[in-house]
Amino acid sequence: MMKLKLKYPVLATGLLLSALGCKKDFLDTQYDIYNTPRSIATDRGTLYTFANAFYLPLPYGFNSLDGNLGAAASDEAQQTIVGSGAQILNQGALSPTNIPGDITSEYNSSYEGIRAANYYLDYSKGWQAFVKMNRDTITDATNYAKDKLMIRYYRGEAHIAKAYYYSELAKRYGGVPIVNNLLDYTNVQGIAKSSYDQVVNYIVNEIDTYKDSLAVSWRVSAYKDQMGRFDKGAALALKARVLLYAASPLNNPTNDAAKWTAAAAAARDVITTTGLGYSLYASGYQANFQSNNSIASGNPETIMAVRMPANTFPELNNYPIATPGGKSGVCPSNNLVSDYEYKGTPDPTNIFANRDPRLAATIVTNNSTWNSRTIDISAGGTDDRAKAGTSPTGFYLKKFLTDNLDVVNGATAIHSWILFRYAEVLLNYAEAMNEAYGPDALPAGYPLTARQALNQVRSRSGVAMPAVTVVPVTDFRTAVKHERRIELAFEGHRYWDLLRWKDAATVLNQPIQGVVATKSGSLFTYQVVNVANRKFNAPTNYLYPFSQTEIANSQGKLVQNSGY
Amino acid sequence: MNKIYISRGFLAGVALAMLSLPVMAQKSGVSTKDTSSKTGSAEYVPGRLFNLPKALSTGAVSTVSGQTLYHTPTPNLTNTLYGRLAGLTVSQGPGEPGNDNAGLAVRGAGSYFGFVNSSPYSRYKIFVDGFEVNANAVSGISPAEIDQVSILKDAASLATFGLRGSNGVIWITTKRGSVGKSTVTVQTRTGLQQAININKPLDSYTFANLYNQALYNDNGGNLSVARYSPAQLAAYQNGTAPNVDWYNQVLKKNGSYSDADVTFAGGDTVTRYNVILNYGNQGGLYNVKNTDNTANQGLQRYNVRANLDFTLLKIVDASVDLGGRFEDLQYPNTGSTGTTSGFWNTLAAYPSNIYNPYADAAMTKYSGTAIYPNNPLASIQALGYGSQHSRVLQGNFNFKERLDDLTKGLYLNEAFSVVSYFQSATSKSATYARYFDFANNPNPTTNDRFSTIKSNGITPLRQEDWKQLTATIGYDHKFGDHQLISAINYHLSNYRGDGFTGFAYHYENISGRANYSYKSRYVAEFGFSYFGTDAFAPGNRWGFYPAVSAAWIVSNESFLKNNSTISFFKIRGSVGKTGNADSDAGLPISGQNGRLIYQQYYASAGNYYLGDGSANGAGTLSNLFIPNANVGAETSMKYDIGADVKLVNKLDLSVDVFLDKRSNILTVDNTIPRLYGSNLAIGNIGRQTNKGIEATLAYSDKIGAVGYTVSGLAAYSKNTVDYFSEVPQAYAYNGATGLALGTPRGLVATGYYQLSDFNADGSLKTGLAVPQFGKVQPGDLKYQDLDNNGKVDANDITAIGKPFLPELTYAFSANVNYKGFDLGAFFQGVSGSSVNIISGNNAIQTIAFINNANAYAIAQGAWAYYPSLGIDTRATATYPRLSTVTNSNNYQTSSFWLKSGDYLRIRNIELGYTLSTSLIGKLGLNKVRVYVNATNPVTWSSLLSDYHMDPEQPSGYPPLKSYNIGLSVKF
Secondary structure, three states: OHHHHHHHHHHHHHHHHHHHOOOOHHHOOOOOOOEOHHHHOOOOOHHHHHHHHHHOOOOOHHHOEOOEOHHHHOOOEEEOOOOHHHHHHHOOOOEOOEOOHHHHHHHHHHHHHHHHHHHHHHHOOOHHHHOOOOOOOOOOHHHHHHHHHHHHHHHHHHHHHHHHHHHHHHHHHOOOOOOOOOOOOOOOOOOOOOOHHHHHHHHHHHHHHHHHHOOOOHHHOOOHHHEOEOOHHHHHHHHHHHHHHHHOOOOOOOOOHHHHHHHHHHHHHHHHOOOOOOOOOOOOOOHHHOOOHHHOOOOOOEEEEEOOOOEOHHHHHHOOOOOOOOOOOEEEOHHHHOOOOEOOOOEOOEOOOOEOHHHHHHEEOOOOEEOOEEOOOOOOOOOOOOOOOOOOOOOEEOOOOOOOOOOOOOOOEOOOEEEEEHHHHHHHHHHHHHHHHOOOOOOOOOOOOHHHHHHHHHOOOOOOOOOOOOOOHHHHHHHHHHHHHHHOOOOOOHHHHHHHOOOHHHHOOOOEEEEEEEEEOOEEEEEEEEEEOOOOOOOHHHOOOOOHHHHHHOOOOOOOOOOO | OHHHHHHHHHHHHHHHHHHOHHHHHHOOOOOOOOOOOOOOOOOEEOOOOOOEEHHHOOOOEEEEEHHHHOOOOOOOHHHHOOOOOOOEEEEOOOOOOOOOOOEEEEOOOOOOOOOEOOEOOOOOEEEEOOEEEOHHHHHHOOHHHEEEEEEEOOHHHHHHHHHHOOOOEEEEEEOOOOOEEEEEEEEEEEEEEEEOOOOOOOOHHHHHHHHHHHHHHHOOOOHHHOOOOHHHHHHHHHOOOOOOOHHHHHEOOOEEEEEEEEEEEEEOOOEEEEEEEEEEEEEOOEOOOOOOOOOOOEEEEEEEEEEEEEEEOOOEEEEEEEEEEEEEEEEEOOOOOOOOHHHHHHHHHOOOOOOOOEOOOOOOOEEOOOOOOOOHHHHHHOOEEEEEEEEEEEEEEEEEEEOOOOOOOEEEEEEEEEEEEEEEEEEEEEEOOOEOOOOOOOOOOOOOOOEEEEEEEEEEEEEEEEEEEEEEEEEEEEEOOEEEEEEEEEEEEEEEEEOOOOEEEEEEEEEEEEEEEEOOOEEEEEEEEEEEEOOOOHHHOEEEEEEEEEEEEHHHOOOOOOOOOEEEEEEEEEEEEEEEOOOOOOOOOOOOOOOOOOOOOEEOOOEEEEOOOOOEEEEOOEEOOEOOOOOOOEEEEEEEEEEEEEEOOOEEEEEEEEEEEEEEEEEEOOOOOHHHOOOOEEEEEEEEEEEEEEEEEEEEEEEOOEEEEEEEEEEEEEEEEEEOOOOOOOOHHHOOOOOOOOOOEEEOEEEEOOHHHEOOOOOEOOOOOEEOOOOOOOOOEEEOOOOOOOEEOHHHOEEOOOOOOOOEEEEEEEEEEEOOEEEEEEEEEEEOOEEEOOOHHHHHHHOOOOOOOOOOHHHHHEOOEEHHHOEEOOOOOOEOOOOOOOOOOOOOOEHHHEEEOOEEEEEEEEEEEEOOHHHHHOOOOOEEEEEEEEEEEEEEEHHHHHHOOOOOOOOOOOOEEEEEEEEEEEO
């Protein structure tokens, strides 16, 4: 009996212990629906998907401020319902604790893009071995060659993407912390900001080093389906823009001529580099922003654009409220409208006739046809300015918008946000050349004078404005500034141009104006009225403040911009 | 892989069984008294591993019997729990069949971690018959199956739960058979259900008048901009223009609920059984029949449970518990799967004057316009219907060997449980064309066209199974004045989901309790759990969670022994550590779930678009979150002191005071600068404190032939979030750190702007703070400028109102019986909670006119000053000036829109009559009772009386009240 009693328990305890041992494996679980390092280790496609990730934060300008275009921040437009973001900027109320959410998002997503690019460069270090893995490079030669080419390009594009994001940060904040590697989350440190010049040098360096690792221009390559990625043309266009900003009065207090010449040379490179072949779109100014015209390979003007699937947002937000579904949205100001030059003799019965054709292509004016009706902002008209929700300025946005889109039933259209186009390059060139050499100088190796570049833009298809003839540098400068305002209206340039020219101190303190129409018979008379006051605190507001959160989290390393 | 572990577990069980082989071989011994009885009674306090006699329990446990819960006729068990358990906060859910879960929280909100929709509810864990189950399982259990429901609240009772214990445990035991004559019990009841409250919008005439007023406000007081002319207004009044009560069109007066169950119970010393068959049927409120093309919302539920106990070999007890539940849900196909709650938003949002339900006199064509396309009547009649089917199958197998021959009081217990849950959906859909004024406009107003109904295939939704294994060694012994009750347990849990949610969740728990008492006067208990979870990296998986507790039964002391007043008096206290490892295991990681943070995962971050003249998606991949190998479990230190008293053998009192300190709460770390490029870094950095007090009292007595019982309970809890890595705020008062979880924060409203506040040009007079949200005019809300910088903006936000989890919950009841009649009334209420009447879907009932919205009675109190029309509400206004365009100023979260969510409801009134035994004995019946019953008949609440919104469910499918009649027969 005793033996029985003892033998079994001992045996059983032994079994028990063995059964309970090795429990560590049981507690190893994972999620099946996500990729893990092991699952991607043999997946060559990740060399593409991790790369595309650094493109995601690129801005889509139709949603940049309060869900609409960023034009309401400048003197181009006034929003119908003044959104909170625009309100803060327009009232000069920016402070470290009072920053529009959209601006904070831009800061965050720029650094997310930089991290994604750094991550990709780190991940794809061993790409040459990776891309050979698990394939027969002889029988699969075409795809293997394509993969090698594409990955090499992507690795160059990662650098250009970083340069782009830093250019956006420098434009807003001046000097910013430069993050060149993946940061370690187990040892969180604050990072001091570099100076604006250091950031510009970093950007230019990235572009110069890697511009030849890129495709020359997707548009004219054998891989047109890859349009939308950075290429050499885009990299050079970015460099031209960055150097122009760096040479501008805000960032160039001593008016160092060398900066202007560098900017002129960079703009020249976009024009002269073989294989790019940019020219202005030949089918009309308005059409360039419609449908998929700007993103087709046949369009020689677009250097790079951000694509999205067809959507309704710009129309839904900016159609007049009298159109079913419309919300008026961002409304062009009379400050902008009055700046469109007359072409030919003014018509006393219609002040919007015989003007620069870009007026009609950009802005919906009173008594014109839009959304299958004639816009009438006078008392009693369809778009009576006294009605709730109509444009405060008497004008509506037309650029980018497809007419007669059935927004109520969700009809969609393609809207692409152009990041770089050739017209901007020509204007950059004209401005830089004028400052560096004068309007008519043609140094060796330069294809155009400043005047020729400017007039090329003015004489574009569908516009055909007369050539600019003024001679003094200062007058020519004014002509270039005017042309930028007209040509690049609502494309996200005006606010930054005013800041870098330091014209914001005067221009952004002037009230936004609109027109009131009075109808007598079929004749309209217009009266200019002040719609809203604007405030800009120079010199503080020339740069955005870093958010208080970011300063607080930087462990004392990040210094706030002065004046905040 | 899993098969290896299950088989190892089996080996463990078999091994334990083998330990008892020598004893079994002897086939000797009389079964000793089973102190760990599976059926609890009022004198036993339920607990894990063993129950304790009331005197010896040191923990804070509240219990309610299944019989009490049965008094509330509802298909969902969570809706029977209002006010029944001190320390359990129950928040009413919608009354929608199939989606009527109430939110439950044990002792308020201890930790902010892992909330679903920022809600502190549903963080508890549930155990049925000793095994952990999902919330799915609980909602469908019928009260007829339940013996007792308890909540385990303090460190002593939660000691053995380890990382499953910190948010409380709901411990459910089902009915088991006992030795005695076989009985058959049949219970059935049926009744009508109605919405507790429906807030109806304004009629067309009032709506139109106020709309005109809104237009005047938007156009600077210009009276010529009216949209509705006097002729139109007259037409609304005399009925020639549409004035539709959509609720009347769509809802019928009553829904229905009926259920029936049959219980077979009985047994002898060898076999004991309790078998229950249960059927429930709930019909919803929609006025549509169940046909091939349409369906009212309804739920049918079939439950079977067989709890069988066997005594084999005189020292081995075995039991087999088999439970199955099948649920079928149908609902009109209003656009969402499994629910029609979104439809109620449409119903609430469509004004009375938009159109008649039919656009033609023959009533064949439905109305609809581009702005109001979803005709409510057509939504339930013409879109088809959906249905869901789910089944739960559960099997528990339990073996117990009493080894008194080895050592008196020693026993072994092995148990195995499998639960399988499966849910699928199917639907039939159709579409209809919308018309408006068909006689004059024969063309449809939108792109929708009529299509006949067509069947869509079956979609599996969820599939989960849960396998658990426990092995226990217990030792109960009495040595003279000393008594020891103890047990050690190993629990293995393997939970797996497939389909959308591809996850597995494993844990192992070695736990134990030892309860020592001396002369039934002094009790000390030690409990522990050594818990291993799969949520963390190998070095951080295992944790030790001990608890010590003690009790002093003062009434057994010599000085109180024979006291006539105090028949029982116990003081107890406990302190211990538990933890928390995760949120609902059913949620895959998307943000901060807390599990598997040490692993690296990648997922798509969206598409970037490329193409020649087109936008073709190019896939992306990025880190789901930043992995952190050091992440570990949240810890909870719980302290509890309580006292239980019974006076003059009639009055029962119980009081508990508790403190719960949480630390190492998993939190997104917001102190990392954004230039790091990703904000999804998580660490154990949060802290929270929760404290409160609970009290219960019950008194029963007899006056002549009239017996009565009065009882009540109250529970108060208050928590403070000490640290949660809040993004640094401009001022300390802006933030949520240091406030109770869920405290609303917003602007402080100070009244309305008056005409005198403005200059002639419409700008505010100097000295008044300028709101940064938009232009204001007289009648708009005025807010306080807390930082005195002349601007009202985001830096003037501070704590306003009470958190959404009520601070105080209370209940009281009275029961009277007299000669076979019994009458009982049960009240439940809360105090100290706020409701934001413009948040989420509540805004549909409160924000008038903006974006084509509806208008309700609340808009009639709007600020208005039109002396030429005889309108001046400036002194009495309860609502800002009306407007038809988006107004960012008036609808900010502010104290103006925060109303008290306090309420008191009569939860239950029941009148029953038990037929006399002499009468029914002749028919061979043991007991017959008939009764009538009303559930939620009356609600007192300021939110309800002032704003016609239910304090617990202000919007969506309303909670229900019901009137029932029932019969219970025991053969």
